[in-house]
Amino acid sequence: MLTWPAPQIPQLPGQGGPVRVRDTSTGELVVAAPGPDATLYVCGITPYDATHLGHAATYVAFDLLVRAWLDEGKRVRYASNVTDVDDPLLERAEATGVDWRELAADQTALYLEDMTALGVVPPDVYTGAVESVPDVVAAVRAMVASGTAYVVGAPDAHGQGAADVYADVSADPAFGEVARLDRDAMLALFGERGGDPARPGKRDPLDPLLWRSARPGEPSWDGGDLGHGRPGWHIECAVIARDGIGLPFDVQGGGSDLRFPHHEMSTSHARLLDAGHGARSHVHTGMVGLHGEKMSKSLGNLVLVSRLRADGVDAMAVRLAILDHHYATDWEWTDDVLRAGRARLERWRASVSGNGGPAADATLAEVRAALADDLDAPRALRAVDAWADASLAGDATEVHEGAPGVIARTVNALLGVRL
Numbered sequence: 001m002l003t004w005p006a007p008q009i010p011q012l013p014g015q016g017g018p019v020r021v022r023d024t025s026t027g028e029l030v031v032a033a034p035g036p037d038a039t040l041y042v043c044g045i046t047p048y049d050a051t052h053l054g055h056a057a058t059y060v061a062f063d064l065l066v067r068a069w070l071d072e073g074k075r076v077r078y079a080s081n082v083t084d085v086d087d088p089l090l091e092r093a094e095a096t097g098v099d100w101r102e103l104a105a106d107q108t109a110l111y112l113e114d115m116t117a118l119g120v121v122p123p124d125v126y127t128g129a130v131e132s133v134p135d136v137v138a139a140v141r142a143m144v145a146s147g148t149a150y151v152v153g154a155p156d157a158h159g160q161g162a163a164d165v166y167a168d169v170s171a172d173p174a175f176g177e178v179a180r181l182d183r184d185a186m187l188a189l190f191g192e193r194g195g196d197p198a199r200p201g202k203r204d205p206l207d208p209l210l211w212r213s214a215r216p217g218e219p220s221w222d223g224g225d226l227g228h229g230r231p232g233w234h235i236e237c238a239v240i241a242r243d244g245i246g247l248p249f250d251v252q253g254g255g256s257d258l259r260f261p262h263h264e265m266s267t268s269h270a271r272l273l274d275a276g277h278g279a280r281s282h283v284h285t286g287m288v289g290l291h292g293e294k295m296s297k298s299l300g301n302l303v304l305v306s307r308l309r310a311d312g313v314d315a316m317a318v319r320l321a322i323l324d325h326h327y328a329t330d331w332e333w334t335d336d337v338l339r340a341g342r343a344r345l346e347r348w349r350a351s352v353s354g355n356g357g358p359a360a361d362a363t364l365a366e367v368r369a370a371l372a373d374d375l376d377a378p379r380a381l382r383a384v385d386a387w388a389d390a391s392l393a394g395d396a397t398e399v400h401e402g403a404p405g406v407i408a409r410t411v412n413a414l415l416g417v418r419l
């Protein structure tokens with residue numbers, strides 16, 4: 001799929017240090033990319049109701065990681081997907097009387113506009129579920145052949161009925177290490193989040209769907225000896241990551257609601273596809289709430305970036321409002337949060353508009369240090385606030401002519417905020 005245009009990233013003096021992130025599978029801080037290359041896979045949207053603030057916060061968080069890596073001098077390879085065929089998309093299309101392809105195309109286009117406005121660096125590899133079908137078919141066939149996947153059900157004499165393919169979670173000794181939940185918790189979340197623990201004929205209730213055979217009224221593709229059907233969600237991400245950035249890769253990212261079952265399953269599939277290699281670490285973003293509830297499609301309490309933009313809100317103020325919260329925490333979107341983002345943007349812009357200002361070196365170093373410390377954006381914002389306050393107060397003992405330019409480039413390159 002086509003991505004959105006890449007923002008310009010200005011050059012900064014010097015270089016950032018190694019970025020550490022919290023690996024949610026162990027709870028430990030780890031160096032996000034130990035080698036010269038940095039590889040990232042962030043789960044993309046299912047294109048309906050795009051792009052709410054929860055999505056925006058997730059993609060802005062991983063954008064900080066990409067920017068910090070680039071500042072560190074890493075060669076970054078970033079892959080993402082669009083789940084442009086899946087149950088919730090088909091259900092929404094059915095409920096609203098829109099063709100599912102049209103709904104997916106419209107919502108994907110809106111998402112691209114939002115990411116452009118928010119200054120998010122686009123992925124290098126951007127693949128839709130529909131595009132990935134031949135690769136998923138090959139992967140599922142390989143898993144069946146190796147015995148790590150199996151068929152449940154069979155068509156009747158008239159060729160009707162389901163013969164779906166499931167992964168065998170018992171084939172992966174490391175299954176469970178992403179979310180580290182007990183079995184009851186896994187079963188409960190699996191049922192709540194799109195799984196089918198009660199499907200008869202499975203070896204284990206937790207075994208996830210890899211290939212869903214064609215049902216009347218549903219889109220389907222030729223799966224060769226798998227029959228006509230469509231891919232499951234978890235295998236889609238595993239295959240796109242493997243083909244896009246290779247296995248193992250450094251960081252698997254997404255919202256905390258993807259930790260189980262989605263990341264548990266997709267990492268497990270990746271391991272089964274490639275001799276035990278999945279993601280080296282998992283990083284999860286908190287949930288953004290509205291009026292005391294998690295912002296979600298199912299609850300219908302969404303704040304859309306496109307709506308804010310249509311209302312004349314500067315996307316940079318939205319970005320600053322997001323960055324005022326550590327990515328890993330759950331937080332609440334309120335009018336005050338947006339108001340603070342707008343005020344900060346105005347203040348920062350005013351602070352860099354003069355010909356000189358207080359020295360910028362320590363501020364740049366502090367922003368770098370904050371990002372290297374588990375992408376601590378609120379700390380980075382405080383550092384820039386302090387410089388902006390001193391600049392606006394005009395109380396620097398020594399005025400540095402180039403300082404406002406360094407600050408503007410720092411904020412642009414590392415925080416993605418264009419002043």
Ligand code: ZN
Nearest residue numbers: 043044237266
């Ligand atoms: Zn995914």
